[in-house]
Amino acid sequence: MTKSFISICIFFSIFSSAELLLEITQGSDNPINLGIYEISNQEKEHSLIKNIIQNDLIRTGEIKFIEGIDIVPLPENEEEFNYSGWKLLGLDYVVIPSIKNSDKNSIEYRYRVFDVSRKREVRSSTVFGLSSNLRQVSHYASDGIYEAITGIEGVASTKLLYVNEISLENEKSYRLMVSDVDGYNERTLLKSPEPIISPAWSPKGDMVAYVSFETGIANVYIQDLATGDRESVLEQNTQISSPAWSPDGKYLSLTLYQDGNAEIYLLRLRDKTLTRLTNHYSIDTEAIWSPRGNKILFTSGRSGSPQLYEISLRGLRSKPKRITFEGTYNAKGLYLPDANGNIFVHRAKSGSFHIALKYKRENFIRILTEARLDESPSVAPNGNMVVYAISDDNKAKLAILSLNGARFVLPSSQGVVREPAWSGFVR
Amino acid sequence: MVITLNKQIISKLILLTMVIAAASCSSVRVTNESVVEEGVRGVTISKKAPETQAILANATVYFEYDSSRLTSKSIQTLKGLISVLENNRNLDIVLEGHADERGTREYNLALGQRRAESVAAYLLSNGVSRNQLKTFSYGEERPAALGSNNASWAKNRRVEIK
Numbered sequence: 001m002t003k004s005f006i007s008i009c010i011f012f013s014i015f016s017s018a019e020l021l022l023e024i025t026q027g028s029d030n031p032i033n034l035g036i037y038e039i040s041n042q043e044k045e046h047s048l049i050k051n052i053i054q055n056d057l058i059r060t061g062e063i064k065f066i067e068g069i070d071i072v073p074l075p076e077n078e079e080e081f082n083y084s085g086w087k088l089l090g091l092d093y094v095v096i097p098s099i100k101n102s103d104k105n106s107i108e109y110r111y112r113v114f115d116v117s118r119k120r121e122v123r124s125s126t127v128f129g130l131s132s133n134l135r136q137v138s139h140y141a142s143d144g145i146y147e148a149i150t151g152i153e154g155v156a157s158t159k160l161l162y163v164n165e166i167s168l169e170n171e172k173s174y175r176l177m178v179s180d181v182d183g184y185n186e187r188t189l190l191k192s193p194e195p196i197i198s199p200a201w202s203p204k205g206d207m208v209a210y211v212s213f214e215t216g217i218a219n220v221y222i223q224d225l226a227t228g229d230r231e232s233v234l235e236q237n238t239q240i241s242s243p244a245w246s247p248d249g250k251y252l253s254l255t256l257y258q259d260g261n262a263e264i265y266l267l268r269l270r271d272k273t274l275t276r277l278t279n280h281y282s283i284d285t286e287a288i289w290s291p292r293g294n295k296i297l298f299t300s301g302r303s304g305s306p307q308l309y310e311i312s313l314r315g316l317r318s319k320p321k322r323i324t325f326e327g328t329y330n331a332k333g334l335y336l337p338d339a340n341g342n343i344f345v346h347r348a349k350s351g352s353f354h355i356a357l358k359y360k361r362e363n364f365i366r367i368l369t370e371a372r373l374d375e376s377p378s379v380a381p382n383g384n385m386v387v388y389a390i391s392d393d394n395k396a397k398l399a400i401l402s403l404n405g406a407r408f409v410l411p412s413s414q415g416v417v418r419e420p421a422w423s424g425f426v427r
Numbered sequence: 428m429v430i431t432l433n434k435q436i437i438s439k440l441i442l443l444t445m446v447i448a449a450a451s452c453s454s455v456r457v458t459n460e461s462v463v464e465e466g467v468r469g470v471t472i473s474k475k476a477p478e479t480q481a482i483l484a485n486a487t488v489y490f491e492y493d494s495s496r497l498t499s500k501s502i503q504t505l506k507g508l509i510s511v512l513e514n515n516r517n518l519d520i521v522l523e524g525h526a527d528e529r530g531t532r533e534y535n536l537a538l539g540q541r542r543a544e545s546v547a548a549y550l551l552s553n554g555v556s557r558n559q560l561k562t563f564s565y566g567e568e569r570p571a572a573l574g575s576n577n578a579s580w581a582k583n584r585r586v587e588i589k
Contacts, residue, residue, distance in 0.1 A: 121455045129462035136462040143569050144458065178467060185465075195568035197532050211536075214472045217563045218536060228468030239540065242533045255533065260544045260562065262537035283537040298533055305493070306534055329493075332531040345531050353529060373575060375531055391528065414445040419532070426463055 017406065032062055032149060034097040035069030035086070045099055045131075049109060049138045055182060056142035056156035060384070063149070066091055083119045091116050093149050097141075105133045111141050113148040123148035134182060155181060155380045159198040159423040161189075161208055161385060162398060166415035176210055178225070181380075181400075181422075185409045189223060190230075194327055197419055198279020200243050205423045209233070209243035209252060211346065220254055233267060234274075244288050253277070253287035253296060264298055277311065278320070286332050291339050297323070299331040308333040308344055326365050337383040343368075345375055355388050357403070378422040389418040471526040487571075488546060490529070490584040495541035498547055505546065508588060509553045516556070522546050523587040525571070527580035532566055539564030539586075546586045 034057065039046040047411035057063040072085035074096065086094050093115060100108040106128065113123040127143045129137035136157065143154030162185075164175045174196045190196060194213040200201040201208060209222050218239040223230035233252060234240055242255040243265075252267045255273075262285045264277040278284035282301035289296060293313070300309050300320065305328040309320040329347035336343065339360075346356035346365060355369045355377045369388065375386040385402045390409070396416035399409045410417070486508055488501035497505070511520060524539030543562035551557060572579040 028466060122457045123458070125456075125460070126460040127460055127462065133462060134463070134504065140460060140462055174583065187467045189467065190467040190472070194472070195565070197536070197566070197568065199483050211566070212472075213568065218566075223470070226466045228470050239536075241536055255537065257537075257563075259433055260540070260547075283534065283535045283541065286531065286533045299531070306530070329530060331534050344495060347530070425548065 002392065007307070022207070032061050033066050033092045034095065034145075034149070035066045035088050035089065035091045035093075037074065037097060038070055039097055039099055042099040045134065046097065047108070048134055049097075049099075049141070052135055052138035052182075053142045053145065056154070057137060057146060059156075059182070059400070059402075059406065059408060060146060060154070061402040061404050069094065081114060081119075083114075083116055086114075086116045088258070093145075093346055095145055101131070102426035105131055107134070107137060109137050109141055111145060113145055135203045139180065139182075144363075152384065153382050153425065155382050155385065155422075155425075157181075157426055158381060159201075159205065159426065160398075161201060161419075161421040161423070162417050163196050163199065163419040164412065164415050164417050165195075165396075170202050176208070177417075178208075189225065189228075198242055199419055199421045200245060201421055201423045202245050203247055203424060205426050209245065210242070211241045222252075233269075234272065246289050247291060248291040253289065255285040255287070257421060264296070286333055290335050291337055297333045297335060297342065301334065305329060306331045308342065329353070334377060334379050336379060337381055343377045343386055345377065353384060355401075366405075369399070371399075374399075376419050378420050380422050381424045385422075387420040387422055389420060391416070391418055481539050486588045487585050488588070490542055490586075491527065492580070492584065493530070495538065495545040497545055501546075502549070505549055505553075509550060509555060512550070512555045512559060516559070518559060520550075520555075520560050521589045522562045523589060524551065524562065525569060525583055525585050525587070526564075526567045527583040528567045528570065529580065530567075530573065531555060532568070536564050536566030537570075542584075544585045547587070 003134045036050055054065050066089055069089060072082050074406050075081060093113060096112045098110045102108055108126050108128050110126045112121055115122045123144060127137050127140045139157040142156040146154035158181050159178055159179055161178050164177050166173045172193065174192050174194065175188050176190040176196050176199055177186055178189055189208065192212060192214050193235045197211045199208055199210040207222055207224055209220060211218050212221055218241045220233045220240045220243045221230050222233055238257040240254055240256055244253045250269060252269060254265050254267055255262050256265050261281060262283045263279065264284050264287045266275045266277055277296060280302050284298055286299040288297050295310055295312050297308060297310050299306050301421040308330050310323050311320040312318040323342060327347055331345050333342050333344040341357060341359040343355060343357050345353055347353050352372045353374055354367045355374050356365045356367050358365045371390045375391055377386050379386050385400055387398055387400045389396050390399050396418040397409055397412055398417050398420050401407045486504050487506050522543040524543035526535035526538045540562065543564060547560050547562050550560060570583045571585065572582040
């Protein structure tokens, strides 16, 4: 009794500083049943790790946890696992963990994953990390377990970038934040009295680009996460916005306003040469690169309302091709990582703004969200989940939905949170 | 296969992923990996001293939804401004475009800019010098009125003349 009380206290004292907290609102109808064994000699550490892994896997919307797996004893002999016992408990997969503290500061977390129906071990992995960084160790293990079960790389170890706006007695403060995908481990990258918008990750995840109004006019900055070194990408007397990195990290697409109107340019970072991509008297902005880097998707008002267009970067003077036709507002498009579809902001007939998905092979769009003002979608690197901002009545918060039906929100305890950007794989 | 580890492995960006076919069961995937270090350093920008604002002509013109077209009411406001500017050729004017919160932030930044340019075009066609004008946009980032309703949105679709 005393022991479990202590472990609960530790749990809260370590994690109460997190500003974004998880609330699962809906899960999958047909989940995979998973059980994780306890570790008898490492109860304290393991209950922390197990808790994080469970939350990570529940958030995928595909996995459900079966309690009481320890009823089925582990065999003395490695080769005689009780598959039929596991099956009786309704388990599809079983995880047997072990922990080794090679010294005071580091930890080795080993996990073995067993497929119950096929009666075999499918993965045996060890994660090495610092004892002070159990959350990361746990996220790595979650991703490995998820991959062993589904064949898809997990995203529990990836990061979110977002903007936090805090209002205190007429003084506004804007912060660019980075956190783990579960909202913990939140850190400030930039704090400014002027707005920050459009944060974007570099492909390697070591740099971020964003728009800051710190000089009174929108400009794009690049910042190194580890050192805090930052620079404006171009010095112009007109505004610059909407940065997006090319997949090879060599270019940044930008929206420039040199001739008063929003036009898309590609900036080669090495020597700061600019190539103009669009030339139209209507608005062209929100450029994003296709996963292979051979196309740019952008929002244009050239048809009379904002719609998505795609332009090929192969061959000179290729014409933009219109992608969206449903409704009078489709903007801020993204590619799914396999390039089989696009996610974007769509205005419904009701006037509400929702996140929508259009697969290439389909000639209709799928509305994914139902709040009144949903915006800023960003896709997980495995293509399974979308993070977006619900921004109604100035109570903006982040929400995540998995394309297989699970949903959860990451409410902020302080101010409003918006403009999420999902990192690539960091492992 | 023996993997030797030293303590540095934790603090460096080392990722060891090893797929080893285990002898007993050929389908097991065996991996070893080290957690990536994630040092992050933040930056703080402090507020500049408020600049001395143009004393003259603090006016605002308003727009319809997703439109940068001047309304007849806006034109009335601008006519007053033109006479002020004609008599003060040294006066620099900033046209600050804004949008309501609906729609995406980058599109709204561009829309606010179009509204500012629309006001600029009217002033230019009425004899104001381009050198006197500077246009930029705050998009939806600086609402004049809070609240997600028609009344607030109408107040936010504007160009502030400073």
